[in-house]
Amino acid sequence: MDRSTALQKIRKCLALARSANEHEAAAALRQARKLMDAYQLSELDVSLAEVSEAKIKASASRQPALWEAALANLVASAFGCRLFFLMPANASTVGAYWQFIGIEPAGDIAAYGFSCLLRQAKAARRDYLATALQRCRPANKTRRADVFCQGWVGAVARQLGEFAQPSEAQSALLTAYIDQQNAITRSLTARDRNARGAANRQDLVQGHLAGRAARLHHGVARDTQARHLEFLSQDK
Incomplete structure (x- = not known):
């Protein structure tokens, strides 16, 4: 997975983190953080991917x-x-x-x-x-x-x-x-x-x-x- 693909996956995870199901939201948030750490991506990097x-x-x-x-x-x-x-x-x-x-x-x-x-x-x-x-x-x-x-x-x-x-x-x-x-x-x-x-x-x-x-x-x-x-x- 390259950096761009990782950013897209992180954005999808963050979207799922807004789920009303607290277990699903927590799992998505953990996955997003895991990917951010693995690819050394900051919150700003993720935000800039929206542009x-x-x-x-x-x-x-x-x-x-x-x-x-x-x-x-x-x-x-x-x-x-x-x-x-x-x-x-x-x-x-x-x-x-x-x-x-x-x-x-x-x-x-x-x-x-x-x-x-x-x-x-x-x-x-x-x-x-x-x-x-x-x-x-x-x-x-x-x-x-x-x-x-x-x-x-x-x-x-x-x-x-x-x-x-x-x-x-x-x-x-x-x-x-x-x-x-x-x-x-x-x-x-x-x-x-x-x-x-x-x-x-x-x-x-x-x-x-x-x-x-x-x-x-x-x-x-x-x-x-x-x-x-x-x-x-x-x-x-």
């Missing part, structure tokens, strides 16, 4: 669009996750990723939710480019489409805000997990194509109206009692 990571491919390799970064941040915050933008190690490597770190199963849920919403936002963007912006110059098309997407994200933000935030204990655990990784991080500056000019308010309004079509609903998985999402908008 999971999930990655979703980003649209840009170096500097994501402001609206995409805003969407990723919204989803991460809604599910109590920490968000990182993982850039390629060198210029020859293609692709970057959004990484969601959360207490299981929040990381996987956030990554899944973000991938669905990102796909929907891009579909709405394509439709807007092909209709309302079809006669614009290429440079203006991209800039105005970004404003549309910002409005779209703003509309979705209200729905994401309905979900619970992490407790102080969970936040502390995430901080401990990230510190343990010894990762080198720095602040991300997203790409704002409208930084030097006034945004078209009509694009923002149209984006907001389109974003209101995205519907997010709470759900509960029967086997794990884990919170998950159903994305019921027209996912293109």
Whole structure:
């Protein structure tokens, strides 16, 4: 048995230790302690095993669009996750990723939710480019489409805000997990194509109206009692 497998077994034992049957609970607790001693695992090690990571491919390799970064941040915050933008190690490597770190199963849920919403936002963007912006110059098309997407994200933000935030204990655990990784991080500056000019308010309004079509609903998985999402908008 390797360390990872031992951690999973310990977590199962600790879950059984909450049994109403005192004999079963005591036996499970003894087994958990035995495994922790055998593999030299601390209580913090066991707690950190509850943290999971999930990655979703980003649209840009170096500097994501402001609206995409805003969407990723919204989803991460809604599910109590920490968000990182993982850039390629060198210029020859293609692709970057959004990484969601959360207490299981929040990381996987956030990554899944973000991938669905990102796909929907891009579909709405394509439709807007092909209709309302079809006669614009290429440079203006991209800039105005970004404003549309910002409005779209703003509309979705209200729905994401309905979900619970992490407790102080969970936040502390995430901080401990990230510190343990010894990762080198720095602040991300997203790409704002409208930084030097006034945004078209009509694009923002149209984006907001389109974003209101995205519907997010709470759900509960029967086997794990884990919170998950159903994305019921027209996912293109």
